[in-house]
Amino acid sequence: MRIESGEDYTIPSSFKRFLRLYGKIIKDIVQGRFRTLMTISGSDPVFMGLLAAKAIQYYERQRHRYDKKKYSGLYVYHDEFDDAVLLKEVFSRNLNVKYTEFQYAVYERSERYLGSTFSFLIMDLTKDLKPNDLGRLIGIVEGGGLVILLTPPWDQWDTYMTIFKRNITVPQFPEPRHIFIKWVKSKLLKHDSIGIYDADNKRIIKKIELKREIKLSRKKIEIPQDTLFPKQVYEFALTNDQVKVIKLMEQLYEKPRKGKKKVIVITADRGRGKSCAVGIGSVGLIHVLRKVKPKPRILVTAPSPSNVQSLMMLARRVLDALGYKYEVIKREGNVIELRGEKFSIEYWEPINIPRIRGDIVIVDEAAGIHVPMLHKIWMSRNRLVFSTTIHGYEGAGRGFSVRFLSKIRSDKNTQLVEYEMTEPIRYSINDPIEEWQFKTLLLDAEPAELTSDDIKDIEEKNLVYVEYDPKYLFSEKGEEELRQLFGIYVLAHYRNEPDDLGMIADAPHHIVRAVKTRSGKIVCALQIAYEGRIDRDTANELLKGGRIPGNIIPDRFLKHLRYKGFAELLGWRVVRIATHPQVQGRGIGSWALSKLSEEAISKGLDWVAAGFGVNYELLRFWLKNGFYPLHISPDRNPVSGEYTLLVIKPLSKRTWEYVSRANKEFRLKLLDSLPIVYRDMETSVAMQLLNYGDPLLNDIPDNLFSPVQIDRLWIYCIGPMTFEAAADIMHRLAKLHWLLPKDKRAELSRIKEAILVGKALQGKSWDELKSELRLHLKELHKFARDIACKYFRALTRKDPEIHEPGVERLDYDLNIIF
Ligand SMILES: CC(=O)SCCNC(=O)CCNC(=O)[C@H](O)C(C)(C)COP(=O)(O)OP(=O)(O)OC[C@H]1O[C@@H](n2cnc3c(N)ncnc32)[C@H](O)[C@@H]1OP(=O)(O)O
Numbered sequence: 001m002r003i004e005s006g007e008d009y010t011i012p013s014s015f016k017r018f019l020r021l022y023g024k025i026i027k028d029i030v031q032g033r034f035r036t037l038m039t040i041s042g043s044d045p046v047f048m049g050l051l052a053a054k055a056i057q058y059y060e061r062q063r064h065r066y067d068k069k070k071y072s073g074l075y076v077y078h079d080e081f082d083d084a085v086l087l088k089e090v091f092s093r094n095l096n097v098k099y100t101e102f103q104y105a106v107y108e109r110s111e112r113y114l115g116s117t118f119s120f121l122i123m124d125l126t127k128d129l130k131p132n133d134l135g136r137l138i139g140i141v142e143g144g145g146l147v148i149l150l151t152p153p154w155d156q157w158d159t160y161m162t163i164f165k166r167n168i169t170v171p172q173f174p175e176p177r178h179i180f181i182k183w184v185k186s187k188l189l190k191h192d193s194i195g196i197y198d199a200d201n202k203r204i205i206k207k208i209e210l211k212r213e214i215k216l217s218r219k220k221i222e223i224p225q226d227t228l229f230p231k232q233v234y235e236f237a238l239t240n241d242q243v244k245v246i247k248l249m250e251q252l253y254e255k256p257r258k259g260k261k262k263v264i265v266i267t268a269d270r271g272r273g274k275s276c277a278v279g280i281g282s283v284g285l286i287h288v289l290r291k292v293k294p295k296p297r298i299l300v301t302a303p304s305p306s307n308v309q310s311l312m313m314l315a316r317r318v319l320d321a322l323g324y325k326y327e328v329i330k331r332e333g334n335v336i337e338l339r340g341e342k343f344s345i346e347y348w349e350p351i352n353i354p355r356i357r358g359d360i361v362i363v364d365e366a367a368g369i370h371v372p373m374l375h376k377i378w379m380s381r382n383r384l385v386f387s388t389t390i391h392g393y394e395g396a397g398r399g400f401s402v403r404f405l406s407k408i409r410s411d412k413n414t415q416l417v418e419y420e421m422t423e424p425i426r427y428s429i430n431d432p433i434e435e436w437q438f439k440t441l442l443l444d445a446e447p448a449e450l451t452s453d454d455i456k457d458i459e460e461k462n463l464v465y466v467e468y469d470p471k472y473l474f475s476e477k478g479e480e481e482l483r484q485l486f487g488i489y490v491l492a493h494y495r496n497e498p499d500d501l502g503m504i505a506d507a508p509h510h511i512v513r514a515v516k517t518r519s520g521k522i523v524c525a526l527q528i529a530y531e532g533r534i535d536r537d538t539a540n541e542l543l544k545g546g547r548i549p550g551n552i553i554p555d556r557f558l559k560h561l562r563y564k565g566f567a568e569l570l571g572w573r574v575v576r577i578a579t580h581p582q583v584q585g586r587g588i589g590s591w592a593l594s595k596l597s598e599e600a601i602s603k604g605l606d607w608v609a610a611g612f613g614v615n616y617e618l619l620r621f622w623l624k625n626g627f628y629p630l631h632i633s634p635d636r637n638p639v640s641g642e643y644t645l646l647v648i649k650p651l652s653k654r655t656w657e658y659v660s661r662a663n664k665e666f667r668l669k670l671l672d673s674l675p676i677v678y679r680d681m682e683t684s685v686a687m688q689l690l691n692y693g694d695p696l697l698n699d700i701p702d703n704l705f706s707p708v709q710i711d712r713l714w715i716y717c718i719g720p721m722t723f724e725a726a727a728d729i730m731h732r733l734a735k736l737h738w739l740l741p742k743d744k745r746a747e748l749s750r751i752k753e754a755i756l757v758g759k760a761l762q763g764k765s766w767d768e769l770k771s772e773l774r775l776h777l778k779e780l781h782k783f784a785r786d787i788a789c790k791y792f793r794a795l796t797r798k799d800p801e802i803h804e805p806g807v808e809r810l811d812y813d814l815n816i817i818f
Helices: 013-032 045-067 082-094 107-113 131-140 163-168 180-190 240-252 274-289 305-321 350-355 371-380 399-409 432-441 452-459 479-492 498-506 536-543 552-561 564-568 588-602 616-624 653-673 683-691 707-718 723-739 750-761 766-773 777-796
Strands: 036-041 071-077 100-106 118-124 141-151 194-198 203-206 261-268 297-301 326-331 334-340 344-347 360-364 383-389 414-421 463-468 510-517 522-532 570-579 607-613 628-636 643-650
Touching: 013 036, 013 045, 013 141, 013 194, 013 203, 036 045, 036 432, 045 071, 045 082, 045 118, 045 141, 071 082, 071 107, 071 131, 082 100, 082 118, 100 107, 100 118, 107 131, 107 305, 118 131, 131 141, 131 432, 131 498, 163 498, 180 194, 180 203, 180 432, 180 498, 194 432, 240 261, 240 274, 240 383, 240 414, 261 274, 261 399, 274 297, 274 305, 274 344, 274 360, 274 383, 297 305, 297 350, 305 326, 305 334, 305 344, 305 360, 350 360, 350 371, 360 371, 371 383, 371 399, 399 414, 452 510, 463 588, 479 498, 479 510, 479 522, 479 570, 498 510, 510 588, 522 552, 522 564, 522 588, 536 552, 536 564, 552 564, 552 570, 552 607, 552 628, 552 643, 552 653, 564 653, 570 588, 588 607, 588 616, 607 616, 616 643, 616 683, 628 653, 643 653, 653 683, 653 723, 683 750, 683 766, 707 723, 707 777, 723 750, 723 777, 750 766, 750 777, 766 777
Parallel strands: 036 141, 036 194, 071 100, 071 118, 118 141, 261 383, 261 414, 297 344, 297 360, 360 383, 570 607
Antiparallel strands: 194 203, 326 334, 334 344, 463 510, 510 522, 522 570, 607 643, 628 643
């Protein structure tokens, strides 16, 4: 195949010139441990493959003059496209390298390379640009290395229909906005250490330049004299920061005193080797713990098993070096356990950690886990490591410290050690490509600093509601506001990925709103999605269980509430809302929602809705703002440990009718599902859900209980019999309580209502209720009897003291259905 071999092509002199500029700076690049980037744009896969091969070949030889190493390269592509396969083939056939070994991977499988280091990375972006890929993969390249981006023709790239763009459109909005790639291009043009070549027109778009000082290369590793772990363990560290982390982990060898906890918190930007350091340290711990314990067990958790692969990889290397025998257990290609005869290092989903036995718990990428879940994990153990990315793909900014760390810092029984790793493992601390990546993906975005004037504006509600045009946000003028906006999400939300940024830019049905102070500081950020106005055929499909991209609210409404007409309505789903952490709880979020509703009404929309992991505080926020619960997921999310709840606020009369009925259906369903599906739901949340909305019954129906049941209720109320003997009646009473309007219910305090839900509806054990409601057993039993007495009075209008026990009559009708 002449074409595939690229024989008909010659390398243009402009490309040779383009490459020579890399050669000119290569000495500084190698010495400074900087990385470089090259973009090759064009339409001919053969030519592109050839140029990429020449580029690597040239670069390798130049680099080798200065560091005399062996190199490794990774080529990532989409194998479902013939021309992407052709490009890769041409590249590999024409690659004439002396010191480099290349590997080829498809994007879907590229996760497994994340812990490894490569000298060269080629990303074929001719078919797709998924922001998360840019976020994950660039970091694997070492200082002195080169990243090549292969892209569609430079001038057409912006409007190119990528897989990412196709996936984020919905049937009602088929055309994406084409903003994100334009943004990426502007950053490629702006940052140094990046060159751009136009293969179609054989011209240099941008020459490479290096505009930064070389910082002294890193310090030699110093292993402390006095260590508990063997020196061999420490030898796996690549930086002194890693040494420090391993040394800190020695502190977990000894158990804390009773009632106390030892916690180590490690924070770092991406690429600082924290997971690897923790992996090395865990084997150190296993090694020493084995001397005092028959079978030490370390539990590792993270949002997903892929997050702990570098930890596992380093743990394996150290185990091998220390001569341990063990089995490697994998799930879907990820290592989830290293099982030796007398030890184990095991990955478990966060939700499982509190109930599994283990000596030490390591939480990796902790910022990716919801704060209430982190709390449960922290409560359940006394020796823990939390490690997390501050900025970067999994980063949560200072959110982790603001919301979680501040709590454990103030706990007197926790001996807390915090350590921030700064030294990058693979490249220099002032690496230009990391800088480009951070700026492009807003990985270091932070919210605005608020002044006393801003706080005054907030107190006086001197606020401005802003309707953003995404084009403006992703422009030089709007960039600062975009950074503030995204910074709020990073800080307030538990999960933020570059793909979310891509959605804001390109998803045609997503819009952004914000609240600013008068000086222009953003204090609340909202991301909204248009949903609804679904045609009848699709609606019928949904009713039969079919799917539709996006449209979460209409989809669940149709599937679970079955009102077909709802599909025609148009609404806004609040995808994310977050208030600047410094000023939460001051009414800004509520003000934003009221403005949003006003805008939605002015645009003729029917509803505003939201879906979120439900907890008491957050649900309070939505209920306070007039949103009705509509649907709740049957399972807890394995990472956040929360049920997902959908809430909706009707804006038109027609929607009102649907929502009022839907909410009644929801509560009826919940009442009957609590004992079956939601036994473990927080009782406070169940009460909130049952209490909100119009009454389901007007009055207590006649003959609801038989005289025998009434008499059993009485004997439980006055004392000798147990709750269990009247559990059936208490269960029906609980249902009755939440079906009635408030003024027709027996008057119960909040705590008694909680007992009624927790015990009589959810069937929790007395012990479970005791710890959830923080009551003594005696009090619980007393309160439960009080409930029985109150309802005895409400049902019979008699005082239990003067009741005549026993039943004489046999002639009664029983209303067995409410
Ligand atoms: C679809 C979704 O995005 S749901 C996810 C919502 N976002 C988050 O959870 C991120 C973190 N939290 C926040 O950013 C904010 O607290 C928001 C968006 C939930 C509320 O915005 P705020 O400006 O704090 O709301 P506002 O002051 O109007 O209302 C406060 C009420 O919200 C509830 N609330 C929920 N979370 C919080 C919180 N972190 N801090 C304070 N109040 C909170 C409280 O019940 C409070 O009511 P109260 O004052 O009567 O006790």
